[in-house]
Amino acid sequence: xxxxxxxxxxxxxxxxxxxxxxxxxxxxxxxxxxxxxxxxxxxxxxxxxxxxxxxxxxxxxxxxxxxxxxxxxxxxxxxxxxxxxxxxxxxxxxxxxxxxxxxxxxxxxxxxxxxxxxxxxxxxxxxxxxxxxxxxxxxxxxxxxxxxxxxxxxxxxxxxxxxxxxxxxxxxxxxxxxxxxxxxxxxxxxxxxxxxxxxxxxxxxxxxxxxxxxxxxxxxxxxxxxxxxxxxxxxxxxxxxxxxxxxxxxxxxxxxxxxxxxxxxxxxxxxxxxxxxxxxxxxxxxxxxxxxxxxxxxxxxxxxxxxxxxxxxxxxxxxxxxxxxxxxxxxxxxxxxxxxxxxxxxxxxxxxxxxxxxxxxxxxxxxxxxxxxxxxxxxxxxxxxxxxxxxxxxxxxxxxxxxxxxxxxxxxxx
Amino acid sequence: xxxxxxxxxxxxxxxxxxxxxxxxxxxxxxxxxxxxxxxxxxxxxxxxxxxxxxxxxxxxxxxxxxxxxxxxxxxxxxxxxxxxxxxxxxxxxxxxxxxxxxxxxxxxxxxxxxxxxxxxxxxxxxxxxxxxxxxxxxxxxxxxxxxxxxxxxxxxxxxxxxxxxxxxxxxxxxxxxxxxxxxxxxxxxxxxxxxxxxxxxxxxxxxxxxxxxxxxxxxxxxxxxxxxxxxxxxxxxxxxxxxxxxxxxxxxxxxxxxxxxxxxxxxxxxxxxxxxxxxxxxxxxxxxxxxxxxxxxxxxxxxxxxxxxxxxxxxxxxxxxxxxxxxxxxxxxxxxxxxxxxxxxxxxxxxxxxxxxxxxxxxxxxxxxxxxxxxxxxxxxxxxxxxxxxxxxxxxxxxxxxxxxxxxxxxxxx
Ligand SMILES: [Zn+2]
Ligand SMILES: [Zn+2]
Numbered sequence: 003x004x005x006x007x008x009x010x011x012x013x014x015x016x017x018x019x020x021x022x023x024x025x026x027x028x029x030x031x032x033x034x035x036x037x038x039x040x041x042x043x044x045x046x047x048x049x050x051x052x053x054x055x056x057x058x059x060x061x062x063x064x065x066x067x068x069x070x071x072x073x074x075x076x077x078x079x080x081x082x083x084x085x086x087x088x089x090x091x092x093x094x095x096x097x098x099x100x101x102x103x104x105x106x107x108x109x110x111x112x113x114x115x116x117x118x119x120x121x122x123x124x125x126x127x128x129x130x131x132x133x134x135x136x137x138x139x140x141x142x143x144x145x146x147x148x149x150x151x152x153x154x155x156x157x158x159x160x161x162x163x164x165x166x167x168x169x170x171x172x173x174x175x176x177x178x179x180x181x182x183x184x185x186x187x188x189x190x191x192x193x194x195x196x197x198x199x200x201x202x203x204x205x206x207x208x209x210x211x212x213x214x215x216x217x218x219x220x221x222x223x224x225x226x227x228x229x230x231x232x233x234x235x236x237x238x239x240x241x242x243x244x245x246x247x248x249x250x251x252x253x254x255x256x257x258x259x260x261x262x263x264x265x266x267x268x269x270x271x272x273x274x275x276x277x278x279x280x281x282x283x284x285x286x287x288x289x290x291x292x293x294x295x296x297x298x299x300x301x302x303x304x305x306x307x308x309x310x311x312x313x314x315x316x317x318x319x320x321x322x323x324x325x326x327x328x329x330x331x332x333x334x335x336x337x338x339x340x341x342x343x344x345x346x347x348x349x350x351x352x353x354x355x356x357x358x359x360x361x362x363x364x365x366x367x368x369x370x371x372x373x374x375x376x377x378x379x380x381x382x383x384x385x386x387x388x389x390x391x392x393x394x395x396x397x398x399x400x401x402x403x404x405x406x407x408x409x410x411x412x413x414x415x416x
Numbered sequence: 417x418x419x420x421x422x423x424x425x426x427x428x429x430x431x432x433x434x435x436x437x438x439x440x441x442x443x444x445x446x447x448x449x450x451x452x453x454x455x456x457x458x459x460x461x462x463x464x465x466x467x468x469x470x471x472x473x474x475x476x477x478x479x480x481x482x483x484x485x486x487x488x489x490x491x492x493x494x495x496x497x498x499x500x501x502x503x504x505x506x507x508x509x510x511x512x513x514x515x516x517x518x519x520x521x522x523x524x525x526x527x528x529x530x531x532x533x534x535x536x537x538x539x540x541x542x543x544x545x546x547x548x549x550x551x552x553x554x555x556x557x558x559x560x561x562x563x564x565x566x567x568x569x570x571x572x573x574x575x576x577x578x579x580x581x582x583x584x585x586x587x588x589x590x591x592x593x594x595x596x597x598x599x600x601x602x603x604x605x606x607x608x609x610x611x612x613x614x615x616x617x618x619x620x621x622x623x624x625x626x627x628x629x630x631x632x633x634x635x636x637x638x639x640x641x642x643x644x645x646x647x648x649x650x651x652x653x654x655x656x657x658x659x660x661x662x663x664x665x666x667x668x669x670x671x672x673x674x675x676x677x678x679x680x681x682x683x684x685x686x687x688x689x690x691x692x693x694x695x696x697x698x699x700x701x702x703x704x705x706x707x708x709x710x711x712x713x714x715x716x717x718x719x720x721x722x723x724x725x726x727x728x729x730x731x732x733x734x735x736x737x738x739x740x741x742x743x744x745x746x747x748x749x750x751x752x753x754x755x756x757x758x759x760x761x762x763x764x765x766x767x768x769x770x771x772x773x774x775x776x777x778x779x780x781x782x783x784x785x786x787x788x789x790x791x792x793x794x795x796x797x798x799x800x801x802x803x804x805x806x807x808x809x810x811x812x813x814x815x816x817x818x819x820x821x822x823x824x825x826x827x828x829x830x
Contacts, residue, residue: 010424154778163778164777164778210649211646211648211649223743225743225744227641227642227646228641228642228644228646230642232625232641232642232744233745234625234744234745234746234779234782235624235625235745235746235747235782235783236745236778236779236781236782237745238742238745238776238778238779238782239743239744239745239779240743240745241742241743241745241776241779242742242743244742244776245739245742245743246661246735246738246739246774247660247663248663249661249662249735256776258774321660321663324660325659325660326743328652328655328656328658328659329637329639329653329654329655329656329659329740329743330639330646330648330653331647331648331649331650331651331652331653331654331655332648332649333649360660360672362652362655362658362670363578364568364577364578364650364652365648365650365652365653365655367650368648368649368650368652369649
């Protein structure tokens with residue numbers, strides 16, 4: 003359970019790179035001040051990142067009265083990372099440089115019923131090929147591919163243990179992908195990918211404790227505690243969507259009744275709309291995205307049914323989020339994913355009111371509730387971040403190569 | 417947000433001492449293996465603990481073929497620690513040696529209505545005097561006093577910001593205690609004290625993630641995540657008792673309806689008994705302890721009303737704990753405090769069944785649910801542990817004294 007020296011070293015190396023990504027160029031002195039690490043430790047970690055060619059020296063700045071200070075920045079030529087967002091209705095692939103700036107993207111639609119593992123893998127492989135070509139990159143420069151896939155993920159075995167919406171059981175997804183993609187692969191759940199995206203680039207950055215409430219087809223609560231991702235003992239923490247909100251309430255696909263997801267997931271919101279106005283023109287029975295879009299337009303036009311659906315949804319969410327605020331006492335709660343992005347500020351306002359009604363005064367006063375500020379697909383971004391973390395971790399395993407760049411698959415060092 | 421080098425050093429020093437307390441005597445090699453720290457780091461930390469007189473050299477063991485290895489153990493003569501459990505109906509004080517073995521105890525009853533801060537402080541001061549006298553110790557050997565007090569505690573200011581049962585608001589308890597007690601004082605909530613007791617000495621020891629469900633007059637869920645206590649941003653994490661379990665359910669003293677505490681706290685259990693059988697001989701209307709004791713005896717005698725009350729209580733608890741298991745994916749859930757201890761195995765069995773009905777398969781399979789194995793008052797033990805941690809922390813602030821023992825109030829080093 004105790005973190006080993008190597009774990010701490012990897013975490014510190016990540017943290018230094020994260021600061022450099024957040025603000026380049028940076029001096030070692032600035033990095034030491036920002037991370038709380040000693041200047042000597044920062045200098046060692048910067049040296050390792052230089053060896054890895056993830057960062058580069060970019061000149062000097064004057065320091066008042068002292069020696070000029072060397073500046074480092076992310077090395078855009080050091081390689082690229084790919085993030086994949088496998089969702090129920092699409093496969094989205096983005097290619098990023100080492101500063102996690104998007105360089106190319108691709109989206110492939112998944113037709114209803116198209117959900118066999120081989121079909122999904124084919125979409126991913128096509129998407130990866132497309133973004134590498136579009137970015138004009140050599141495949142050899144891809145340092146890793148992160149893949150977010152809905153369901154319960156066993157990371158050690160690379161297996162999707164269970165995905166409710168597709169009825170997948172024990173699908174060896176990593177193995178299937180590795181038959182076509184010869185890069186380091188990192189599999190995880192979209193919820194954890196979104197949480198890592200908030201930690202590195204969004205509203206959880208620099209926060210000790212944050213909850214990322216994911217509102218899409220499914221619902222979850224990613225936990226960023228103590229400045230890092232909380233995974234739980236079997237990597238399934240965050241299954242907040244199946245918290246009982248209404249005993250004997252609406253049936254949920256998990257087999258229970260009254261789960262948060264049955265009210266606040268996109269299909270749950272559609273059901274609330276149908277119950278309120280069965281013939282509503284806002285309702286697109288077979289299309290979640292179109293319905294949530296129509297609701298957002300209805301709210302903007304002050305349509306009373308749309309306003310009421312948002313109020314009902316926010317009331318359910320607010321009760322549940324108040325419980326999270328009482329339990330975890332986080333600095334920030336982030337509303338993330340496409341339903342939150344589409345319904346935006348009107349949903350946020352109602353959620354804040356509802357949380358205020360149900361949470362205890364002290365933790366509520368200490369908590370901000372915000373919309374995710376991440377500008378790109380957070381699952382792709384977070385999945386690419388897993389690949390970056392993987393590259394940093396594997397670097398720690400090669401102490402013998404510390405002064406030479408690590409050997410990469412088809413671009414050996416000169 | 418990042419842990420500084422000193423934080424890490426303090427945490428590692430704690431961890432080494434925790435291992436020595438768990439198993440004495442121990443060699444530096446064993447400690448390195450148990451903590452994952454390097455032998456050099458362990459040797460330095462052991463040196464610091466020797467300087468602090470918290471541990472002592474106790475001889476050598478043979479190592480196969482190598483040099484004899486030096487053994488260390490807790491130094492029972494290094495000082496004592498006091499833990500105080502302030503509850504609604506009593507003030508309990510225990511004195512411990514540095515291995516956290518209880519040496520003396522005292523209990524003072526609080527009469528109904530006796531709840532002014534000065535009255536409570538007087539009970540604490542009397543109790544501290546009593547245990548020091550009973551143990552035959554000099555007051556100067558007390559390294560610190562930890563105090564667990566119900567309510568929302570602002571540790572930085574030493575203030576009880578709010579205690580519902582006593583209607584305390586902004587009570588400067590630390591200041592009031594310091595007028596009478598000239599030792600380092602550490603104030604916190606009983607929930608967090610119990611959680612730390614489980615982490616150091618109980619079911620959470622050596623576990624990465626644990627939830628300590630506290631069942632007393634109030635109800636809470638202490639979180640031990642990543643091997644440490646999760647406090648939240650304003651030290652109020654764990655307020656699980658006010659999670660909404662039944663929308664529009666029983667009124668709760670927090671102002672909401674249907675909170676976990678309204679069903680699973682001792683007064684809630686009494687209400688369930690009254691609803692089931694208003695004239696039950698098990699019911700002692702003004703006495704929580706007597707009622708819960710009678711319920712336990714009723715269960716042992718297979719009394720159908722007592723069995724049904726435990727089943728109903730466990731059903732409510734099980735729904736709520738299932739949500740915690742889904743959200744946090746802990747290795748272990750510990751049922752702690754006096755209601756859990758009194759109702760024991762029959763409650764545990766019903767809780768396990770109920771959690772199994774509501775939790776998702778994967779996190780449920782990864783979670784053990786157990787009764788607290790801590791043999792003494794866990795609030796006193798945890799509060800004393802806060803005092804021990806405080807002593808270890810303050811040691812880290814005196815690097816100039818590293819080779820000499822730190823100066824103590826009335827036992828200066830020669
Ligand atoms: Zn469910
Ligand atoms: Zn309440």
